[in-house]
């Protein structure tokens with residue numbers, strides 16, 4: 001293998017490049033990213049950057065020296081426009097093409113926008129460093145903020161805006177924040193958390209329009225009620241960046257469809273938010289999608305899958321057996337000074353049990369089960385408990401075994 005191309009110069013792509021080097025691949029690596037910055041971190045964009053605790057100079061994932069040591073041909077501000085997977089050619093903007101021996105696709109995801117209001121000043125989605133700097137500068141000059149969508153990003157933006165002392169309204173189509181990933185009981189807890197922090201809430205509410213002349217002035221809900229706002233942040237989910245792969249010969253669905261090795265085609269892999277693959281650890285459950293595949297939009301997965309894809313590319317190039325990628329997914333979210341940590345599959349589920357601590361004290365661990373097995377855990381203020389149950393999920397214990405462990409811990 002003489003040339004590996006990685007598309008997406010962010011978390012998954014960078015970790016893939018580092019792994020190629022640490023596994024002994026010394027030949028050419030081209031890392032292509034359409035953003036202009038060197039790889040930077042996204043979690044602080046909705047947290048420390050918005051509250052003003054951090055400046056953008058703390059965002060880079062690696063120092064200039066660390067990047068130089070990787071000896072990459074790093075091309076920022078360049079967009080991949082297509083792949084010919086049969087002939088192993090990558091097409092770039094500016095009419096350039098690159099032959100490759102191995103390809104890793106790590107193009108992530110982008111926010112979904114509302115079908116109206118995007119041209120009004122003060123209306124934002126949040127994915128990139130420049131998005132976050134624009135939101136921050138608007139928050140600095142605002143009094144009233146509306147956050148549309150109470151998923152993790154929306155809930156974090158609401159929390160950060162509130163920490164700045166702003167008047168914040170959270171608007172959500174479902175009946176509570178983070179309902180899909182946490183389930184009813186914990187979503188109810190999350191609702192009180194935001195309420196106690198002084199955030200106004202509009203649940204079961206659909207946004208019909210955004211009003212304003214040049215700048216946004218109000219959010220209009222179905223049935224006509226109106227919420228005044230000088231800044232609106234829309235956090236209604238993301239879509240994987242796959243359109244550029246339409247004629248690639250690869251299978252594209254909601255993501256780049258891969259096998260259990262993160263492989264989309266011979267010598268072509270995908271990793272991070274853009275990759276959809278069957279996680280063998282959960283193969284016996286009905287979960288996530290009818291194809292029993294997962295696409296994970298979290299930091300730790302981007303790191304681990306970037307590394308796994310790179311390792312398997314090297315193994316394939318050496319004619320060695322590949323290693324299945326079967327992690328217990330993990331993520332965290334910081335809201336109102338608490339860190340919500342979750343691992344495994346927390347929704348949909350058949351079983352839920354608060355096993356340690358109390359919701360009122362904002363310190364607890366709760367577990368989730370599917371078809372008689374432990375599948376997920378959520379912990380707040382208790383990282384040790386999260387790790388404990390995460391290990392049990394990895395060991396594929398039954399629901400009864402998980403409950404027995406919980407009882408033993410409580411004794």
Ligand SMILES: Cc1cc2nc3c(=O)[nH]c(=O)nc-3n(C[C@H](O)[C@H](O)[C@H](O)COP(=O)(O)OP(=O)(O)OC[C@H]3O[C@@H](n4cnc5c(N)ncnc54)[C@H](O)[C@@H]3O)c2cc1C
Pocket residue numbers: 007008009010011012013032033034035041042043044045046078079080081106107108109126127128153241244271272273274296297298299300302330331332333334
């Ligand atoms: C505001 C925010 C807060 C978050 N907070 C948390 C958190 O608290 N906890 C957690 O677990 N996760 C969090 N996440 C999620 C986490 O950051 C992502 O899962 C992670 O960034 C995914 O990494 P990635 O490399 O797969 O994709 P991305 O980070 O999306 O990177 C993909 C890169 O590819 C580029 N690209 C796309 N198409 C092309 C193309 N055709 N050519 C060239 N380049 C292209 C993109 O511009 C981008 O730079 C957060 C995300 C955001 C946006």
